[in-house]
Amino acid sequence: MKSPEVPTFRPRLKVLNREQTLAIHNAALEILEKIGLKMEHPGALGILVDAGCNVNDQDWVRIPAKLVEDSLSSAPKQIDLYDQQGNKTMPLINGNYFYGTGSDATFTVDVETGERRRSTLKDAANFARLVDGLENIDFAMSMSNPVDAPIEDIYVHVFAEMVKNTNKPIVFIADSGKDIAKIYQIACQVVGGEEALQKKPFILNYSEAISPLRFPENVMERLIFCAEKRMPICLPSGSNAGGGAPVTIAGAMALGIAENLAGLVVHQLVGKGSPFLFGPNVSTLDMKSTIVSYGCPEWSLTQAALADMRDELYGLPIWAYAGASDAKVMDAQAGAEAMFSIITAMLSRANLIHDVGFLEYGSTSSLEMVTMANELIAMSRFFTDGITVNEKTLALEAIERVATGAPGSIFLMDDHTFEHFMEAQFLPKFLDRSRYDSWEESGSFDLYKRCNSEAKRILSEHQVEPKPTEVLKGIEQILHPH
Amino acid sequence: MSDFKALSEAVNKGDTKTALVEAQKALDAGSSAEEILNKGLITAMNEVGDKFSKGLLFVPQMLRAAKTMQECTKLLQPFFQEGDVTSKGRVLIGTVKGDLHDIGKNLVSMMLEGAGFTITDMGVDVSPEKFVDKTREVKPDIIALSALLSTTMPAMAQTIEALQKAGLRDKAKVMIGGAPVTEKYAQQINADSYAPDAGSAVNKAKALLGIS
Numbered sequence: 001m002k003s004p005e006v007p008t009f010r011p012r013l014k015v016l017n018r019e020q021t022l023a024i025h026n027a028a029l030e031i032l033e034k035i036g037l038k039m040e041h042p043g044a045l046g047i048l049v050d051a052g053c054n055v056n057d058q059d060w061v062r063i064p065a066k067l068v069e070d071s072l073s074s075a076p077k078q079i080d081l082y083d084q085q086g087n088k089t090m091p092l093i094n095g096n097y098f099y100g101t102g103s104d105a106t107f108t109v110d111v112e113t114g115e116r117r118r119s120t121l122k123d124a125a126n127f128a129r130l131v132d133g134l135e136n137i138d139f140a141m142s143m144s145n146p147v148d149a150p151i152e153d154i155y156v157h158v159f160a161e162m163v164k165n166t167n168k169p170i171v172f173i174a175d176s177g178k179d180i181a182k183i184y185q186i187a188c189q190v191v192g193g194e195e196a197l198q199k200k201p202f203i204l205n206y207s208e209a210i211s212p213l214r215f216p217e218n219v220m221e222r223l224i225f226c227a228e229k230r231m232p233i234c235l236p237s238g239s240n241a242g243g244g245a246p247v248t249i250a251g252a253m254a255l256g257i258a259e260n261l262a263g264l265v266v267h268q269l270v271g272k273g274s275p276f277l278f279g280p281n282v283s284t285l286d287m288k289s290t291i292v293s294y295g296c297p298e299w300s301l302t303q304a305a306l307a308d309m310r311d312e313l314y315g316l317p318i319w320a321y322a323g324a325s326d327a328k329v330m331d332a333q334a335g336a337e338a339m340f341s342i343i344t345a346m347l348s349r350a351n352l353i354h355d356v357g358f359l360e361y362g363s364t365s366s367l368e369m370v371t372m373a374n375e376l377i378a379m380s381r382f383f384t385d386g387i388t389v390n391e392k393t394l395a396l397e398a399i400e401r402v403a404t405g406a407p408g409s410i411f412l413m414d415d416h417t418f419e420h421f422m423e424a425q426f427l428p429k430f431l432d433r434s435r436y437d438s439w440e441e442s443g444s445f446d447l448y449k450r451c452n453s454e455a456k457r458i459l460s461e462h463q464v465e466p467k468p469t470e471v472l473k474g475i476e477q478i479l480h481p482h
Numbered sequence: 483m484s485d486f487k488a489l490s491e492a493v494n495k496g497d498t499k500t501a502l503v504e505a506q507k508a509l510d511a512g513s514s515a516e517e518i519l520n521k522g523l524i525t526a527m528n529e530v531g532d533k534f535s536k537g538l539l540f541v542p543q544m545l546r547a548a549k550t551m552q553e554c555t556k557l558l559q560p561f562f563q564e565g566d567v568t569s570k571g572r573v574l575i576g577t578v579k580g581d582l583h584d585i586g587k588n589l590v591s592m593m594l595e596g597a598g599f600t601i602t603d604m605g606v607d608v609s610p611e612k613f614v615d616k617t618r619e620v621k622p623d624i625i626a627l628s629a630l631l632s633t634t635m636p637a638m639a640q641t642i643e644a645l646q647k648a649g650l651r652d653k654a655k656v657m658i659g660g661a662p663v664t665e666k667y668a669q670q671i672n673a674d675s676y677a678p679d680a681g682s683a684v685n686k687a688k689a690l691l692g693i694s
Contacts, residue, residue, distance in 0.1 A: 106632070106662045118664070145632045145662065154633065175633050216582050242542075243585055287540040290589060290680060363661065 010386040012095075013347035015301060016308040024305075025313055027254035028261060029065045036062035037213035037262055041220030044266045051269055068261050071268035077315050079232050079275040081139070082200040084167040084190055085465075090138055092277065092317035095349035099323065099342070099377050100139035101127055102355035103173045103206060105365035108144060109330075111455055116328075116364055119144035123365070124158045126459055127357075128165035130367055133462035136377040139169040141206070141354055143365035153479075156182045160475050163190055165464055169202045171354060177221030180205065182478055184229065189474040190467065198230050204277065204352070209237040209259050211244025223263060227271030234277035234319045234352075235263035240292045243285035253302055256280025257309070277352060279306050279319035286326075291361040294324040295337030304348035320350030323373035324358035330368050330448045334359060338373055343380040368451040371458075375430050382426040392420070430454060486513075486522035489554075493526035494533075496546030498553050505554045515561035519568060523551045524598045531597060535681050541589070548596030569600040571691050574622035574654070576604035576613065578637035583630035586660060589680040590626065597684045599624075610637070610644035617650050624655045624687055627673075632662040639671035646672075655690040659683060 016024075039045045039061045049055055054062050081090035090098045108119040111126070127143035142158045149157040155174045162170050163186060174180035187203050188194050197203075207222045209215050219235075226233035239245035239256030246252055260280050267276050282302035283292050293299065303320040310318050322341035327333040338356075345353045355362065356377075357370030387393075398416035402409045411417050430450045432439060439445075445453075467475075489508060492501035508518050530547045533539045539547075555568075562568055573594050577587050584606045595601045602620050604612065617625060625645070627638045638658050645651045657675040658668055668676035675690055677683035 104632070106664075118666075151633060151636055210582055214582065287542060288537055290541055290586075 006389045008386045008388050011347055011384055012349065013304050013344060014308055015304045015348070016312075018312055020305075021309045021312040024250060024254050024257065025309065027251075028258040029068060031213070031255060031258035032063040032068060032262055033065055034062070035213070036060050037215060037259070039215045039220070039262075039266075041215065041217045041224075044215070044220045044224065047266060047269050051265075063262060063265055067265050067269075071261070071265045072314060072316070074268045074272050075264060075276045075278075075316055076273060077317075079204075079277060079317050080201075081169040081204060081232065082202050083169055084163070084202050086191070086196075086200050088200075090169055090352070092351045096351060097346055097349055097353060098138035098351065099353045099356050099373070100137060100169075100171060101131055101141045101143050101370060102321075102324065102358050102362060102365070103141040103143070103171070104145040105143055105358065105363060106145050107360070107364040109359065109364060109366040109368065111367050111452065111459070114452075116360075118147040119365065120148050121146040121157060121161050124161040125165045126367065127365065127370070128162040129462060129464055130370055130455060130458055131168055132166035132464045133458040134370065134374040136374045136381070137168075137356060137370065139171055139352075139354075140166045141171045142173065143357065143370075153179060153182070155179050156186070157479065159183045159186055160479055163187075163475065164467065164472070167465055169204070171204045171206050171352075173206055174222055176218040177225055180222050180225050184225075184231065185478050186475050189471050189478070194229075201230075201232055201275075204232040204234065206354075207233060207235050208281075209235060209263060211237045211239040211259060212255060213259060213262075215262065220266065223267055224270050227267045227274045230271060230274045232275040232277060233267070234279065235260060235267075236279055236281040236319055238292070239280050239282055241282065241284040241298060242287065243290075243292060245282070247284075249282070249298060249302060249305075252282045252284075253280070253305060256282045256302075257306075276316065277319050278310070278314055278316040279303070281319075281321065282306075283321075291326065293326055294321070294355065294358055294361045295326040295333070295340070297340065300341045300344040303350050304344055307348040307350055317351040320345050320353045321355040322346075322350075322353045323356030323369070323376065324362060325369070326359075326361045328360050328364070330359065330366055330372065330451070334369065335372065335376075335447065338369065339376050339380075342373060342376050343383065346377075346380045346384050367455040367459075368448055371451040371455045372430065372447060375428060379426060379428070379431070393424070486518065486525070489518070489522040490526040490529070493523060493547055493550050493554070494530055496543060496550050498546075498550040501550045501554050502557055505557050509558070509561060514563070514566075515558040516563065516566040516568065519555065519558055519562075519566075523554055524570075527551050527596045527598070531593075531681070531684060544596070545589075545592055548592050551596055570598040570688070570693055571623035572600045572602070572620060573624045573626055573687065574602045574604065574613070574616055574620055575626040575628070576608035577606040577628045577630075578634055578641055579607055579609045580637055581629050581631055581634035582606045584628075586630065586680070587626075587628040590628070590659065590677070590683045593680045593684050594626075594687055597688070599687065610641040613641050614644050614648045614650060617645065617654060618648075622654050623691055624657060626683070626687075627656065627658045629658075629660040629663065635660075635662055635667065638663075638673070642671055642673060657683070657686055657690065 078093035124144040131140040237259040241252040245255045283299040322345040325334040325337040356373045489504035655674040659677045677686045
């Protein structure tokens, strides 16, 4: 007789109760309705006025709760991101989670010398190539604010490098309505036109409002562009506790959510039903150095809270961060902080999780950090998948065989072990479990050195499926017209 | 004469109420405003700055101390005599054109003011022309430029060029700061100094003017 299937519980982190989510949401609505915000884009301001918002002092606008509720119900509950070959690799919905790198690091740890130096276009290419070759990194961001790209088109050049070096989805930055249009053109080149891109988007724009409650013109240009083109966008503000926002987490979240909701209202008024990835960045401003921390427990806590708010109230897929550190080198602190945010983001089921591989509070990118995080994500996934309980995994027959079998019977020799050990165990690649002598014999390498070798190996051996020549030509045309 | 110990302690603690009482007491007891400023307030703020750079104080505590000092300076204002040295120097500060971020710039302003500098804060998105005009008007010893975005960094260079063209570059020292800014970039664009954070901005400003 077959025993009935036992459902598997997958560990899930919850940090807010319903009363807390409602209280934060209501505070966000109150910010928009009573305090208002500074909308510096005349077009967006006009749209808000037409929709029934009140304006004072030229550009100070208050948004009624009704508009917010409308935009929450018209925004799609699922955003599908595709890879550049048209495969749906990132369905952002429910508890699906995906990890990727971050944008715009000023510095990079040189993979050859270990030196921290200004990042370059070549770094943007290297990071994209590494992402392409790592199985647990699902999308690419630039990881580089290149010193050697023409500044007026810096994001266009960075985007072109990424497209040439990975076929995974890309989250990109732009400066204004001008360069985002060029980036959009490149993306159209890659998939064969505007219609194809809208049907199977592989790009998502990352833009930021300025906390507290300021919406600059160039930021809104990008938002409106994306809403019109139905290109996915997220608009987190830097509502960091103690910096752009109040020092207490609840208030910082309420402000960040209010800013996101304001963006969503404009976005849905421009392009009803266009995809909008929800979520502020609520980290904390360090009270000694005044850096915005990338290793603090607060940021992990606020995004776990946001996941609860998604489940209780919003229903929209959310933006998050993980796998980064405030440490200056990839040391024990970097490992501890990276793992803390990676596993909590996963356990709270954040959907699109960026910034993997940052050191120095996001100022420095490290290929080794990304490589390490790839393994930490695998480790976390093993944990999050829970324990499958069924006849096979309970393995009573194997127990009987070994316990009652001939002398010398051991589990290691049993067929059950041979058949199941690959999926029954987490098999680390770079987390070292070797015995001391063999570790010493193979060079006494620490995790940083092992990740460095692996990153170098991937950069030299991994083949990125190249783009067709005509696509590359088209990109070249956009970068260098005439 | 008073050693301003109670005043100094109040500034250190950021206790504005007590500091104002103590400053008034010192005035009543016959101390000059200049003396109270230099031996009481600025000495106390130097201690605060020291403690902060050693990691013994947090930013909000340091800012509260700076605010306390400012309130006391306001109280002393009517009592300064002609010729009193009441400022370490004049600083013109602003976030450069195209950049709307101001947390870092505001922090630097407060720190410099706490250290005894006189600040003219031009806010955010300040064009090179505006920097030039204001430089003519307030004749600063230091012009401090801030940028958070790498896309707005070139506006720092443009501002310095504009000062050069207007014949004002030699009249003031230029210091720059902000997340994407490096020492090397400061050299490239012919700035005199670069400060990686608000605390070191004070030391760099003092070094530029050759004061301690």
